[in-house]
Amino acid sequence: MSSTVLFRRGRVIDPRNGVDGIRDVLVRDGKVAEVSEALLPVPSSAEVVDASGKWVLPGFIDLHVHLREPGEEGKETVLTGCRAAVAGGFTAVVAMPNTKVVNDNGIVTELILSRARAANLCHVYPAGAITKGLKGEEMAEMGELVSAGCVAITDDGRPVMNAALMRRALQYSTQFDVPIMVHEEDLTLSAGGAMHEGPTSTRLGLRGIPASAEVAMVARDLVLLEETGARLHLAHVSCEGSVRLIREAKRRGLRVTSEVTPHHLILDDRAVEGYDTHAKMAPPLRSNRDVEALREAIADGTVEAIATDHAPHGVLDKLVEFEKGINGIIGLETAFSLTMELVHSGVLPPKRAVELLTHGPAKAFGLPGGHLAPGAPADVTVVDPSEEWTVDAHRFHSRSRNTPFHGRKQQGRVVQTWVGGRKVFENGQVGLSKESR
Ligand SMILES: NC(=O)N[C@@H](CC(=O)O)C(=O)O
Known part of the structure; x- marks a missing residue:
């Protein structure tokens, strides 16, 4: 299991901690370890996520x-x-x-x-x-x-x-x-x-x-x-x-x-x-x-x-x-x-x-999470704020399809979701990678 992840050069928006700017976010053992304006060195065995052009969010x-x-x-x-x-x-x-x-x-x-x-x-x-x-x-x-x-x-x-x-x-x-x-x-x-x-x-x-x-x-x-x-x-x-x-x-x-x-x-x-x-x-x-x-x-x-x-x-x-x-x-x-x-x-x-x-x-x-200060759970969502896509209810992961938004054009899409430092969603696919199961 890759317990160290480095999100590189994304726009980190963390309202609770007043952060909005390009940062590196280092995640270790399921928690946020460091959020840095400067480039962080890549720890050995870290998974690196190139987040340039993306938003890295709680x-x-x-x-x-x-x-x-x-x-x-x-x-x-x-x-x-x-x-x-x-x-x-x-x-x-x-x-x-x-x-x-x-x-x-x-x-x-x-x-x-x-x-x-x-x-x-x-x-x-x-x-x-x-x-x-x-x-x-x-x-x-x-x-x-x-x-x-x-x-x-x-x-x-x-x-x-x-x-x-x-x-x-x-x-x-x-x-x-x-x-x-x-x-x-x-x-x-x-x-x-x-x-x-x-x-x-x-x-x-x-x-x-x-x-x-x-x-x-x-x-x-x-x-x-x-x-x-x-x-x-x-x-x-x-x-x-x-x-x-x-x-x-x-x-x-x-x-x-x-x-x-x-x-x-x-x-x-x-x-x-x-x-x-x-x-x-x-x-x-x-x-x-x-x-x-x-x-x-x-x-x-x-x-x-x-x-x-x-x-x-x-x-x-x-x-x-x-x-x-x-x-x-x-x-x-x-x-x-x-x-x-x-x-x-x-x-x-x-x-x-x-x-x-x-x-x-x-x-x-009063729930945990919702921010990215060091020590916070590494629950992270990476989004592309400008990607265009069209809602297709048939492609939902939900078992149901009842939405009035089927066929609506959208701008902004979730690219990756991480829970406790484990990647659980990427580019349309849900599930844990083999290593992190
Ligand atoms: N919000 C809804 O329209 N439906 C809810 C219950 C409810 O709040 O009525 C449901 O459980 O389906």
Whole structure:
């Protein structure tokens, strides 16, 4: 196993450590050993990666993926999800608990972790459920979930409609200092809706989900957060109103963090025209004005992470009338290039874009990695910022194909992914080289 790697002359962007410039990065025994402006001597037996013209980045961290195992292995497994992750430059993912055996107890958490160890590709951090069976009725064993390895507690896919239960969960979570991650949707407001409520839903004749379905719940949970002093993480924020409330809560010092998905930053509700179920997800694609507000919020630091909400589904789940289509799209293998669309169009400077995929999410959940200082894990993603390619869903490593971005031209591509100093992805191929297995 080549335990020494030298990344030569790449543009290293490491927002946490204020680095943005041409550097050599030396990796030894799974950790970053040195980052140098000057050329480093090549240690004997080192693997040398010529990174000139490339960006050398901390491995990306995705706070929000659905790996579907246990229970829906036809859509994704921990292994195929990890393959998709490293192909997308992600070296760590947080796995949502809405599997078909819900991750609401330590046994399921351990199963996911053992599958991740067997996959041996990237870090998988399970998130455990807030309530048993995601039913919103009775709290799950939070202590057991955290000691089994859950890094966040969430009913993602479902809101906790009962405010008293939510308040208790927030209160209880302070004992473990674990973030409570919320899918904000007032079911009485979203009921029957298939897309964002606005002129487009009226034109298409589809029942709408008003922005208030999200914003009202964000408001409720920020009030509960203030009373409990917990940590709240808002999943897949989609509207202007939510952003305004988060900004104000942060100003007052509340411990709130949040994430936005690439699709909510790139597409608006007009993507639903044509009734393509690949544009159907929860929360729905919102108005252009919401998209603008989200873009502002990721640029100014109101939102700390871009997370994919990678939600694999089968062909038949999507090949139905719009109203019957299942919610969700996959995102691991397009997240970086879609983020680069925001860089190329001037919405985000490169350093901020990288921060949203690395240090931002690491800090929000207190995860290792997300930067490249000496001593940090050698989780490294090498990208070509200008390579042009066209998204081809058939070539994804994910087991599913449900993306609205098939056929979209992209500029910026992941070239290599390294986890703990081992190369796990290179030029379209996933897997460890023989020496590092
Ligand atoms: N985001 C989605 O559209 N789908 C998610 C669950 C959810 O958050 O609704 C899924 O698990 O498929």
